[in-house]
Amino acid sequence: MRPLVASLAVVLAGSAVLWQATDGFAALTTESARRLAALTETPAVPAFPVETMTGDHLLLPPRDRKATVVEFIYTNCPTICQAAGAEMARLRDRLAAGPLAGRVRLVSLSFDPARDGQAQMTEYGHWHGADGKVWTVARPEAKDLPALLNAYGVTVIPDRAGGFVHNAALQIVSPDGRLTAILGMDDLYGAENALGRALR
Amino acid sequence: MSARLAWATGLIAVAALFRGPIEASPLTHVLMQLPILALAGALIAPYLRFGQGDWNRGGWACLLAAGFGIAFWMLPRSIDATLADMRWEIAKFLALPFLVGLPLAVGYARAHPLTRAVIKAQTVSMLAVMAFLYTHAPMRLCNAYLAEDQYRLGIGFLALAFAAAAAWIAPLLFPTRQQVSGRRAGIGGIRGTVGDSKEEIPCV
Numbered sequence: 001m002r003p004l005v006a007s008l009a010v011v012l013a014g015s016a017v018l019w020q021a022t023d024g025f026a027a028l029t030t031e032s033a034r035r036l037a038a039l040t041e042t043p044a045v046p047a048f049p050v051e052t053m054t055g056d057h058l059l060l061p062p063r064d065r066k067a068t069v070v071e072f073i074y075t076n077c078p079t080i081c082q083a084a085g086a087e088m089a090r091l092r093d094r095l096a097a098g099p100l101a102g103r104v105r106l107v108s109l110s111f112d113p114a115r116d117g118q119a120q121m122t123e124y125g126h127w128h129g130a131d132g133k134v135w136t137v138a139r140p141e142a143k144d145l146p147a148l149l150n151a152y153g154v155t156v157i158p159d160r161a162g163g164f165v166h167n168a169a170l171q172i173v174s175p176d177g178r179l180t181a182i183l184g185m186d187d188l189y190g191a192e193n194a195l196g197r198a199l200r
Numbered sequence: 201m202s203a204r205l206a207w208a209t210g211l212i213a214v215a216a217l218f219r220g221p222i223e224a225s226p227l228t229h230v231l232m233q234l235p236i237l238a239l240a241g242a243l244i245a246p247y248l249r250f251g252q253g254d255w256n257r258g259g260w261a262c263l264l265a266a267g268f269g270i271a272f273w274m275l276p277r278s279i280d281a282t283l284a285d286m287r288w289e290i291a292k293f294l295a296l297p298f299l300v301g302l303p304l305a306v307g308y309a310r311a312h313p314l315t316r317a318v319i320k321a322q323t324v325s326m327l328a329v330m331a332f333l334y335t336h337a338p339m340r341l342c343n344a345y346l347a348e349d350q351y352r353l354g355i356g357f358l359a360l361a362f363a364a365a366a367a368w369i370a371p372l373l374f375p376t377r378q379q380v381s382g383r384r385a386g387i388g389g390i391r392g393t394v395g396d397s398k399e400e401i402p403c404v
Binding site for chain 2: 002003005006007009010011013014015017018021022027028029030031033155157159160165166167
């Protein structure tokens with residue numbers, strides 16, 4: 001009897017720990033946990049000062065009546081970011097044609113502020129068709145970078161070819177500065193829905 | 201006796217001192233550091249007189265605990281967390297020896313030969329599943345590691361699956377002299393001396 005009781009206790013405790021560690025078996029990876037947390041906890045993201053491609057200084061996320069889509073980039077990114085830039089352009093066009101026109105701001109935020117100066121941001125913006133108003137490119141202050149990446153749950157690692165790899169996604173921030181959804185770069189339908197919820 | 205303790209301490213020291221280069225690749229992080237830490241726990245098992253009571257009859261409670269421990273540390277997010285948060289790193293250095301290696305050794309020592317056989321079969325198949333997962337996942341499973349390194353980890357799991365299968369099949373194909381003489385003498389194998397079992401079972 002005692003061995004059975006001990007084994008059952010282990011199974012109960014072990015299952016509880018695994019349940020806790022995986023958010024109820026819903027998230028086995030850091031990325032899925034981050035996306036789930038945005039939906040369920042909608043954490044507030046602190047406002048960080050950024051400098052935009054047009055030379056403006058503002059706080060991100062700004063506190064106005066617009067929702068913000070934040071994607072992370074570095075401007076001399078050869079492949080993935082080019083595709084991501086194209087997705088952002090499609091998202092902008094999709095939003096402009098829909099009911100959320102004029103209520104959403106897109107920000108491509110550099111995690112390489114040392115190399116991404118005004119010139120690089122402007123060039124990247126023009127290359128992808130960012131107008132600096134609806135969609136802008138920006139960089140944070142270098143000292144804020146670790147806290148900023150941590151607040152959004154972004155991990156940046158070197159790719160052994162002079163560039164970086166990171167968990168790229170569309171981060172949806174509500175007008176009151178809360179991270180309300182994180183979606184795949186190509187999930188434009190999901191992004192539009194999430195923006196609709198964030199603006200409700 | 202003290203040699204085991206020295207080995208265990210040495211293994212943990214190596215895992216801690218070289219954690220930078222070891223954790224730079226998921227292959228060495230998962231398939232070298234974690235087993236080293238578990239092995240350290242297994243080595244100190246005889247000192248602790250742990251798991252000798254009736255509650256651990258057949259080794260079930262300890263084997264189950266080790267199973268949950270392994271499942272926990274096989275989660276990609278656990279591995280990610282150890283790289284992002286020092287508290288997780290410390291937890292890993294404590295949990296692998298004491299919640300995986302130690303209970304696995306203590307549980308296995310008391311396990312019925314059939315239980316052991318099931319564990320071995322399960323180990324080979326799980327290693328193969330992990331190999332498939334890490335070589336075929338369409339996305340990165342750890343935010344801290346590159347896709348190409350994830351693939352290498354998958355190949356590592358595959359190699360380990362083959363190695364484990366070979367190591368456990370080898371005695372059947374190439375029996376030791378002791379096993380052969382046992383057979384000649386008409387003994388079906390080692391009797392009743394393994395684990396808690398009081399029955400006479402031919403040891404396969």
